[in-house]
Amino acid sequence: MKRAIGTAAAIASGLAVAIWLGGLLVLGALTAPVVFAVVPMPQSADAMTLIFRRFDLVAMSCAAVALACEAARAIARVPFARLDHARAAVGVLAAAVTTYEGTAVSPRIAELHMEGVIRGLGPAGLELSRLHDRAELLGKTSVLLLVALVVLQAAAASRATAPA
Numbered sequence: 001m002k003r004a005i006g007t008a009a010a011i012a013s014g015l016a017v018a019i020w021l022g023g024l025l026v027l028g029a030l031t032a033p034v035v036f037a038v039v040p041m042p043q044s045a046d047a048m049t050l051i052f053r054r055f056d057l058v059a060m061s062c063a064a065v066a067l068a069c070e071a072a073r074a075i076a077r078v079p080f081a082r083l084d085h086a087r088a089a090v091g092v093l094a095a096a097v098t099t100y101e102g103t104a105v106s107p108r109i110a111e112l113h114m115e116g117v118i119r120g121l122g123p124a125g126l127e128l129s130r131l132h133d134r135a136e137l138l139g140k141t142s143v144l145l146l147v148a149l150v151v152l153q154a155a156a157a158s159r160a161t162a163p164a
Contacts, residue, residue, distance in 0.1 A: 005076040013069035013091075014153055020062035020098075021146040023055055028139055042113070049110045052135075056102030059142075063095035066149075083159065087152035094145035101138040105131055 031051065036044050070088045073080070080088075109131050117124040119132060 002076050002078050005072055006078040009069035009072045009078075010153065010157060013066045014150075016062040016065035016069075017146055017149055017153065020059050020066075020094075021143065021150065023058055024139060024143050024146070027051065027055055028143070042116075045113055045119075049106075049113045052106055053110055056098075056106050059098045060095075060102045063091075063098050066091050067095055081159070083152060083156055087149065087156060090145055090149045090152060094142055094149060097138055097142050097145065101135060101142075105135050105138060109135060 032048055035048055035051075038044075039047060070091060073084075109128065112124060112128045112131070115124070117128050119125055119128045
Protein backbone atom coordinates (compact mmCIF):
# COMPACT_ATOMS: atom_id res chain seq x y z
CA MET A 1 0.00 0.00 0.00
CA LYS A 2 2.83 2.41 0.87
CA ARG A 3 4.45 1.74 -2.49
CA ALA A 4 1.19 2.44 -4.35
CA ILE A 5 0.67 5.71 -2.47
CA GLY A 6 4.29 6.71 -3.06
CA THR A 7 4.00 5.95 -6.78
CA ALA A 8 0.67 7.77 -7.17
CA ALA A 9 2.02 10.77 -5.25
CA ALA A 10 5.17 10.86 -7.39
CA ILE A 11 3.14 10.79 -10.61
CA ALA A 12 0.63 13.44 -9.48
CA SER A 13 3.38 15.69 -8.13
CA GLY A 14 5.46 15.26 -11.28
CA LEU A 15 2.53 16.25 -13.48
CA ALA A 16 1.71 19.25 -11.31
CA VAL A 17 5.31 20.47 -11.35
CA ALA A 18 5.53 19.93 -15.13
CA ILE A 19 2.43 22.06 -15.73
CA TRP A 20 3.64 24.71 -13.28
CA LEU A 21 7.18 24.94 -14.69
CA GLY A 22 6.07 24.64 -18.30
CA GLY A 23 3.52 27.41 -17.83
CA LEU A 24 6.10 29.72 -16.31
CA LEU A 25 8.51 29.10 -19.17
CA VAL A 26 5.85 29.61 -21.84
CA LEU A 27 4.64 32.85 -20.25
CA GLY A 28 8.06 34.31 -19.54
CA ALA A 29 9.97 33.21 -22.61
CA LEU A 30 7.25 33.24 -25.28
CA THR A 31 3.95 34.88 -24.44
CA ALA A 32 5.01 38.06 -22.64
CA PRO A 33 7.78 39.06 -25.08
CA VAL A 34 5.50 38.51 -28.10
CA VAL A 35 2.48 40.29 -26.61
CA PHE A 36 4.57 43.28 -25.52
CA ALA A 37 6.27 43.44 -28.93
CA VAL A 38 3.12 43.15 -31.05
CA VAL A 39 0.25 44.62 -29.02
CA PRO A 40 0.40 48.37 -28.29
CA MET A 41 0.29 49.77 -24.76
CA PRO A 42 -1.86 49.81 -22.65
CA GLN A 43 -3.68 46.85 -24.23
CA SER A 44 -0.56 44.67 -24.00
CA ALA A 45 -0.23 45.34 -20.27
CA ASP A 46 -3.96 44.73 -19.78
CA ALA A 47 -3.77 41.44 -21.67
CA MET A 48 -0.69 40.20 -19.84
CA THR A 49 -2.17 41.19 -16.48
CA LEU A 50 -5.20 39.00 -17.20
CA ILE A 51 -3.01 36.15 -18.42
CA PHE A 52 -0.72 36.30 -15.39
CA ARG A 53 -3.65 36.47 -12.96
CA ARG A 54 -5.21 33.40 -14.56
CA PHE A 55 -1.88 31.56 -14.50
CA ASP A 56 -1.43 32.47 -10.82
CA LEU A 57 -4.47 30.27 -10.12
CA VAL A 58 -3.00 27.41 -12.16
CA ALA A 59 0.40 27.75 -10.46
CA MET A 60 -1.06 27.91 -6.95
CA SER A 61 -3.25 24.87 -7.73
CA CYS A 62 -0.19 22.95 -8.94
CA ALA A 63 1.65 23.98 -5.77
CA ALA A 64 -1.24 22.68 -3.67
CA VAL A 65 -1.18 19.34 -5.52
CA ALA A 66 2.59 18.98 -5.06
CA LEU A 67 2.32 19.75 -1.34
CA ALA A 68 -0.67 17.40 -0.94
CA CYS A 69 1.43 14.64 -2.50
CA GLU A 70 4.17 15.22 0.06
CA ALA A 71 1.53 15.14 2.81
CA ALA A 72 0.10 11.89 1.42
CA ARG A 73 3.55 10.33 1.57
CA ALA A 74 3.95 11.45 5.18
CA ILE A 75 0.48 10.23 6.22
CA ALA A 76 1.11 6.86 4.58
CA ARG A 77 4.49 6.77 6.31
CA VAL A 78 6.31 6.24 3.05
CA PRO A 79 10.01 6.11 4.05
CA PHE A 80 11.74 9.49 3.67
CA ALA A 81 15.45 9.75 2.97
CA ARG A 82 17.48 12.97 2.96
CA LEU A 83 16.71 13.37 -0.72
CA ASP A 84 12.99 13.24 0.04
CA HIS A 85 13.34 15.89 2.74
CA ALA A 86 15.21 18.11 0.27
CA ARG A 87 12.47 17.57 -2.33
CA ALA A 88 9.77 18.46 0.17
CA ALA A 89 11.65 21.58 1.34
CA VAL A 90 12.20 22.81 -2.22
CA GLY A 91 8.51 22.18 -2.95
CA VAL A 92 7.48 24.22 0.08
CA LEU A 93 9.78 27.08 -0.96
CA ALA A 94 8.46 27.05 -4.53
CA ALA A 95 4.88 27.01 -3.26
CA ALA A 96 5.59 29.93 -0.91
CA VAL A 97 7.15 32.02 -3.70
CA THR A 98 4.24 31.28 -6.04
CA THR A 99 1.62 31.97 -3.39
CA TYR A 100 3.23 35.28 -2.45
CA GLU A 101 3.33 36.34 -6.08
CA GLY A 102 -0.23 35.17 -6.74
CA THR A 103 -1.80 36.68 -3.63
CA ALA A 104 0.20 39.86 -3.07
CA VAL A 105 2.30 40.97 -6.03
CA SER A 106 0.11 40.16 -9.05
CA PRO A 107 -3.11 41.51 -7.52
CA ARG A 108 -1.42 44.82 -6.72
CA ILE A 109 -0.01 45.05 -10.25
CA ALA A 110 -3.49 44.38 -11.64
CA GLU A 111 -4.96 47.01 -9.34
CA LEU A 112 -2.46 49.62 -10.49
CA HIS A 113 -3.09 48.78 -14.15
CA MET A 114 -6.84 49.14 -13.59
CA GLU A 115 -6.20 52.60 -12.14
CA GLY A 116 -4.38 53.56 -15.35
CA VAL A 117 -0.97 53.86 -13.71
CA ILE A 118 1.93 54.10 -16.14
CA ARG A 119 5.06 52.21 -15.16
CA GLY A 120 7.78 54.55 -13.92
CA LEU A 121 5.59 57.69 -13.96
CA GLY A 122 4.93 59.27 -10.54
CA PRO A 123 4.86 57.52 -7.18
CA ALA A 124 2.30 54.91 -8.27
CA GLY A 125 4.28 54.29 -11.47
CA LEU A 126 7.44 53.76 -9.46
CA GLU A 127 5.56 51.29 -7.25
CA LEU A 128 4.34 49.49 -10.39
CA SER A 129 7.90 49.35 -11.69
CA ARG A 130 9.18 47.90 -8.39
CA LEU A 131 6.35 45.36 -8.33
CA HIS A 132 7.04 44.35 -11.92
CA ASP A 133 10.73 43.84 -11.10
CA ARG A 134 9.74 41.81 -8.04
CA ALA A 135 7.36 39.68 -10.11
CA GLU A 136 10.16 38.97 -12.60
CA LEU A 137 12.51 37.99 -9.78
CA LEU A 138 9.87 35.77 -8.20
CA GLY A 139 9.17 34.12 -11.56
CA LYS A 140 12.87 33.41 -12.14
CA THR A 141 13.20 32.12 -8.58
CA SER A 142 10.22 29.84 -9.14
CA VAL A 143 11.76 28.46 -12.32
CA LEU A 144 15.04 27.68 -10.54
CA LEU A 145 13.25 26.04 -7.61
CA LEU A 146 11.02 24.01 -9.93
CA VAL A 147 13.98 22.82 -12.00
CA ALA A 148 15.63 21.73 -8.74
CA LEU A 149 12.37 20.02 -7.77
CA VAL A 150 12.27 18.11 -11.07
CA VAL A 151 15.87 16.98 -10.53
CA LEU A 152 15.06 15.85 -6.98
CA GLN A 153 11.92 14.03 -8.19
CA ALA A 154 13.93 12.27 -10.88
CA ALA A 155 16.63 11.31 -8.39
CA ALA A 156 14.02 9.91 -6.01
CA ALA A 157 12.36 7.97 -8.83
CA SER A 158 15.66 6.48 -9.98
CA ARG A 159 16.47 5.52 -6.40
CA ALA A 160 13.06 3.85 -6.02
CA THR A 161 13.51 1.79 -9.20
CA ALA A 162 17.14 0.81 -8.54
CA PRO A 163 17.71 -2.85 -7.68
CA ALA A 164 18.07 -3.52 -3.98
